[in-house]
Amino acid sequence: MTKLDYIPTPLDFAQKYLNRLDIPCVYQEELFRRELNTAKLDGLFIELGYYIGNTATSLCNTKKDMILYSFDHWKGLESFVVPNSKKGACRWRGELPKIHENVRLVIGDVQDTLEIFLNHHNKPIAFANFDMDGNSDYFVFCKLAEMNRLKKGTVFNISHALKLYEEKIYTSIYDKFIEFVEKYNVKFKYFAFGDVHLALIIDEDI
Ligand SMILES: C[S@@+](CC[C@H](N)C(=O)[O-])C[C@H]1O[C@@H](n2cnc3c(N)ncnc32)[C@H](O)[C@@H]1O
Numbered sequence: 001m002t003k004l005d006y007i008p009t010p011l012d013f014a015q016k017y018l019n020r021l022d023i024p025c026v027y028q029e030e031l032f033r034r035e036l037n038t039a040k041l042d043g044l045f046i047e048l049g050y051y052i053g054n055t056a057t058s059l060c061n062t063k064k065d066m067i068l069y070s071f072d073h074w075k076g077l078e079s080f081v082v083p084n085s086k087k088g089a090c091r092w093r094g095e096l097p098k099i100h101e102n103v104r105l106v107i108g109d110v111q112d113t114l115e116i117f118l119n120h121h122n123k124p125i126a127f128a129n130f131d132m133d134g135n136s137d138y139f140v141f142c143k144l145a146e147m148n149r150l151k152k153g154t155v156f157n158i159s160h161a162l163k164l165y166e167e168k169i170y171t172s173i174y175d176k177f178i179e180f181v182e183k184y185n186v187k188f189k190y191f192a193f194g195d196v197h198l199a200l201i202i203d204e205d206i
Pocket of ligand 1 (some may be wrong): 048049050051052053054055056071072073074075076077078090091092108109110111131132133136
């Protein structure tokens with residue numbers, strides 16, 4: 001990859017990596033509003049990666065009648081987002097800021113908690129915000145597919161699909177999503193970009 005002489009934006013991502021310029025690019029707040037208005041399945045609203053709850057709070061303030069199940073172990077990132085990203089980045093040891101009343105925390109490594117959670121909540125996924133790291137997000141994509149929770153209309157918000165690090169663009173989380181798409185022959189549509197997020201809609205039951 002070559003050095004950049006400008007700061008890449010989601011539009012660069014759309015143009016260079018997806019070869020598409022027809023995908024709307026909006027601010028995070030507007031993106032969440034559009035995603036949550038579009039997430040019409042009678043199903044679960046989940047978030048992978050609560051950390052200190054910035055996105056969870058924003059999502060819950062956007063859709064006031066939603067219960068958002070948010071997963072975290074607070075040990076930080078375990079795998080790549082960008083090369084050399086520090087293991088443990090985003091580790092949190094302090095007391096959490098006030099948790100929105102509509103958030104339900106699911107505490108532990110998703111590799112241990114997700115299947116148990118899904119066995120207790122037998123609905124498809126209406127909306128999922130992926131905000132962990134490449135391997136953990138990939139694990140969740142696959143587990144949701146294997147447990148038949150991804151249906152036509154499921155909305156995915158993938159954070160950090162495009163990442164800038166030391167003047168280079170990385171797409172490691174987006175690449176893991178595409179690996180998942182190829183593995184399960186997933187049909188999906190691009191929906192919109194917003195800040196660090198890429199929004200997608202699953203277009204056929206998996
Ligand atoms: C980028 S932060 C999330 C930021 C958060 N959405 C916010 O707005 O405050 C990523 C979080 O994912 C969590 N995480 C990463 N891998 C995980 C895993 N395998 N199981 C549970 N949590 C994980 C980390 O502990 C970290 O808190």
